[in-house]
Amino acid sequence: MSRVKYVQQDGAECVLEIGSGVSVMLAAVRNGVSGIEGECGGCLDCATCHVYVDEAQMGALPSPNDDELELLGTVAAPRKPNSRLSCQLKPPFPTDTLTIYVPEAQS
Amino acid sequence: MNGLVVIGASYAGVQGALSARDSGYSEPITIVADEEWMPYQRPPLSKDFLVDLATEDSLVLRDKAFFANKGIELVLGARATDIDRSSRKVVLGDHSELVFDKLLIGTGSHARKLPVPGADLDGVRYLRTMQDAIDLKAALRDATEIVVVGGGFIGLEVAASASKLGKKVTVLESAGRLLERAVSPTISEFLLDMHLQHGVDVQLGETVVSMDGQSGRVTSVNCKNRASIRADLVLVGVGGLPNDQIAKSAGLNCLNGVVVDDHGRTSDPNIFAAGDCATHFNTFASDWLRLESVQNAQDQAKAAGLAIAGSTGPYASVPRFWSDQYDAKLQIVGLSRNFDDQAIRGSIDDGKFSVFYYRKSKLVAVDSINRAGDQMAARRLIAGGISPAPDQIRDPSFDLKSLLKSAAGVGV
Numbered sequence: 001m002s003r004v005k006y007v008q009q010d011g012a013e014c015v016l017e018i019g020s021g022v023s024v025m026l027a028a029v030r031n032g033v034s035g036i037e038g039e040c041g042g043c044l045d046c047a048t049c050h051v052y053v054d055e056a057q058m059g060a061l062p063s064p065n066d067d068e069l070e071l072l073g074t075v076a077a078p079r080k081p082n083s084r085l086s087c088q089l090k091p092p093f094p095t096d097t098l099t100i101y102v103p104e105a106q107s
Numbered sequence: 108m109n110g111l112v113v114i115g116a117s118y119a120g121v122q123g124a125l126s127a128r129d130s131g132y133s134e135p136i137t138i139v140a141d142e143e144w145m146p147y148q149r150p151p152l153s154k155d156f157l158v159d160l161a162t163e164d165s166l167v168l169r170d171k172a173f174f175a176n177k178g179i180e181l182v183l184g185a186r187a188t189d190i191d192r193s194s195r196k197v198v199l200g201d202h203s204e205l206v207f208d209k210l211l212i213g214t215g216s217h218a219r220k221l222p223v224p225g226a227d228l229d230g231v232r233y234l235r236t237m238q239d240a241i242d243l244k245a246a247l248r249d250a251t252e253i254v255v256v257g258g259g260f261i262g263l264e265v266a267a268s269a270s271k272l273g274k275k276v277t278v279l280e281s282a283g284r285l286l287e288r289a290v291s292p293t294i295s296e297f298l299l300d301m302h303l304q305h306g307v308d309v310q311l312g313e314t315v316v317s318m319d320g321q322s323g324r325v326t327s328v329n330c331k332n333r334a335s336i337r338a339d340l341v342l343v344g345v346g347g348l349p350n351d352q353i354a355k356s357a358g359l360n361c362l363n364g365v366v367v368d369d370h371g372r373t374s375d376p377n378i379f380a381a382g383d384c385a386t387h388f389n390t391f392a393s394d395w396l397r398l399e400s401v402q403n404a405q406d407q408a409k410a411a412g413l414a415i416a417g418s419t420g421p422y423a424s425v426p427r428f429w430s431d432q433y434d435a436k437l438q439i440v441g442l443s444r445n446f447d448d449q450a451i452r453g454s455i456d457d458g459k460f461s462v463f464y465y466r467k468s469k470l471v472a473v474d475s476i477n478r479a480g481d482q483m484a485a486r487r488l489i490a491g492g493i494s495p496a497p498d499q500i501r502d503p504s505f506d507l508k509s510l511l512k513s514a515a516g517v518g519v
Binding site for chain 1: 148150151161162164165167168169170172173176177401402405427429431436438477478479480482483484508
């Protein structure tokens with residue numbers, strides 16, 4: 001199991017344990033973490049699961065593929081260097097707890 | 108108060124219940140569904156699930172605790188058999204009853220059966236549900252020669268999955284091109300080339316006459332034009348039909364699905380329907396449509412959920428679809444039928460392009476292959492009624508998003 005900490009805009013936090021094969025997006029949707037929609041179910045169709053990854057942890061994650069990069073260009077909230085689509089982030093993570101920040105809007 | 112009863116626990120049922128709750132509906136909510144599974148994702152059933160990149164567990168859509176937290180009761184493995192409108196009850200298979208104030212029908216669709224002799228042999232399969240997918244995956248493992256009847260979304264996705272597993276695959280499509288009802292000839296041709304390159308034998312304009320078997324198991328598929336094809340597994344994907352029998356029996360207005368308005372309301376003001384089982388007048392298409400897509404199920408159910416909670420927010424989304432086959436991601440926004448002009452952005456040879464379709468100079472649809480950025484821009488353009496000139500589409504240096512920025516207030 002890997003741990004993910006979701007931090008909302010207002011600072012509210014929630015930590016979930018997720019198993020292999022389950023993305024940061026899916027875990028959020030399954031558990032009702034607000035601000036992550038994942039409309040398409042994680043097939044890189046919609047860009048509604050945009051998150052900001054803790055900058056210190058960013059470099060250790062596998063790089064986004066071309067489809068993710070292209071969709072990151074269309075996200076509703078500002079795109080930052082630590083922007084990722086959470087449907088593409090799956091365990092194992094290179095850290096005990098992956099910290100992600102939920103953006104202000106998804107669509 | 109008896110609250111809201113929802114029949115069906117897939118995208119429409121779950122979304123409708125959640126939207127009602129999140130919009131302020133405070134009465135009890137019960138979802139009843141005939142399948143035993145927790146609500147699950149369906150699009151991967153024909154793709155990742157078949158090639159072991161997804162499992163039953165990884166496809167679960169929402170946790171039990173999530174429903175409990177929302178005050179939504181799930182009754183799984185129970186089939187709703189009748190709706191008694193006069194006493195506002197849903198009757199279940201075990202003759203128990205659920206009394207409702209509001210009812211949402213999200214019963215989905217079922218596979219159209221192939222009406223030919225031999226189609227009831229073992230080894231002839233359909234794919235709609237998790238159980239179908241589990242059975243198909245097991246059958247695929249042991250099969251060597253697979254015939255796919257139907258070159259639509261499900262047929263082509265299963266063909267790609269089976270091909271990835273190293274199986275000999277033949278696709279039989281009765282129309283003159285693949286995905287004829289969903290995409291233009293340009294995309295059909297690209298998909299045909301791709302399947303041929305992966306070693307799939309695709310026969311267009313071909314229909315199945317009958318199937319033969321031995322000891323009750325299918326052994327060959329007999330075609331109208333060509334010689335019969337050996338097969339130890341046949342997947343039939345020739346379209347879906349609405350699960351509207353329960354609504355019909357209850358006297359609700361049905362016409363290829365339960366007829367609903369743009370708030371998901373049926374001919375009974377306390378009964379709603381959404382998703383594959385519902386037919387609505389689509390303002391974008393100016394026609395009655397029954398759409399089988401995740402997007403339609405969710406968006407239509409959101410509108411129904413709002414109305415159930417006493418709020419408003421009509422369904423007016425531009426239709427969207429997607430499909431993954433091999434390395435190609437096909438995304439569709441809008442309906443390209445009756446287009447009179449098209450412009451291509453990107454490179455067909457590189458497998459990264461979008462086709463923009465026009466009717467009377469108005470952008471009506473965009474199909475993209477591996478061009479997700481185009482697709483996202485196109486959704487906003489079409490929703491906003493913005494039509495880039497075909498020359499702008501063809502110009503790779505032209506930024507589609509610049510049109511969106513200049514048109515303030517355009518939403519998705």
